[in-house]
Amino acid sequence: MSIKVVLVDDHNVMREGLRALLKNESDIEVAGEAADGRSAFRLVSEIKPDLVIMDIALPGLNGMETTRKIISKFSDVKVLVLSAYSERRFIFRVFKAGASGYLLKDCAFEELVCAIRTVSANRIYLSPEIADIVVKDYLRQSSKNNTSGFSVLTAREREVLQLLAEGKTTKQIALLLKISVKTVETHRSQIMDKLNIRSIAELTKYAIREGITSL
Amino acid sequence: MSIKVVLVDDHNVMREGLRALLKNESDIEVAGEAADGRSAFRLVSEIKPDLVIMDIALPGLNGMETTRKIISKFSDVKVLVLSAYSERRFIFRVFKAGASGYLLKDCAFEELVCAIRTVSANRIYLSPEIADIVVKDYLRQSSKNNTSGFSVLTAREREVLQLLAEGKTTKQIALLLKISVKTVETHRSQIMDKLNIRSIAELTKYAIREGITSL
């Protein structure tokens, strides 16, 4: 019996492309598609697929919340997340929501097929890039508080991060916080280590995404 | 003779999906693909396709700048932008850069095929959603207003800005662009002078607001 799959992605060409590619796999049958979270949930309720290929960025109800809803109601439906994002917070939340796999849109199609088969066989699938991040987190024993990426940083670190993301120099921050430049440097490198980021530019983007600063 | 097409998108599955779909169209031949702007330009230089299907959000050199480079060098290559974004500023710039068509990833595959044929027949293709925006702008004669700080920077400066906003170091940028570190420094300080900005953090925010890089 073939694996009944539902595609959820807000881009039509993406869905059509996947459908075309999957057509060649005899053991995989695309039973339906949805362009947003809410209709995805309805669709799953209707046709009870074996597996859902889920994008994260969805209008209305995002992929993480959709996954949560689906799994909590239909615990035997597998969700395989196919996302453009490799950020920790997404990964963590997705698995917390009950997903069985996570791979990047950047991957090869063969990997997707492999992931589908792995997940439908009741196993977890992690693409190498994601595995890397997950393992790093595991080694840091910090996975318990990655819910928002917010809590991996200490209060002081978030404070420094915000100032960095506002364009303040290390010296300005030191003056502002009335601590030594050296301490600010330590905080900055600590932040970068934790977030696995190596530049102010990416740090700024992170801060924006996390709502720590604004555009 | 079939239309020779190059696919440019940073997501592998997207490219593979498109390739699979386009395989069924006998008059369209996918001659190559690229995952970022710079290699896209190299690829186009090599194989001289009839048409390039171009994503906007690309690492290193974004779709707008890549289009500009391609068109200015190979004026007979058509560029069809296939983007997730429908913001004015992207549309305006893309056409300013010389693109022949713009459609959303959200479109049906049939529309993409139609657009490819239209564009390769030397005509402009606008998907309905985009046409809507363009017409509205036209009626409002506001197109001049859409350059917003966009024109203060030169093409080279925008190129450097994007790389800075992606977290690249001066040295990395120099290597990438095959110019000296000193030149990159000059560009950076020129950019900062023009924008009256004094930090990478603010520069990054500016680049995000201007659609030169993405979060």
Add this chain to the structure above:
DNA sequence: CGTAAACTCAGGAATTTCCCGATTGCCTGT
């Protein structure tokens, strides 16, 4: 042809980052 603008590059001083190590205080489990 002359001018302005874009792009390129360098020297050297000033500043910042980076990589080590270290201290203090607080909380936690036993």
Add this chain to the structure above:
DNA sequence: ACAGGCAATCGGGAAATTCCTGAGTTTACG
């Protein structure tokens, strides 16, 4: 009460980067 972990603080010194000043080359255009 004490060991251990962690957050927050700070420093030295080498390495790297930025900043400031100046300038050559190419390109576009009137």
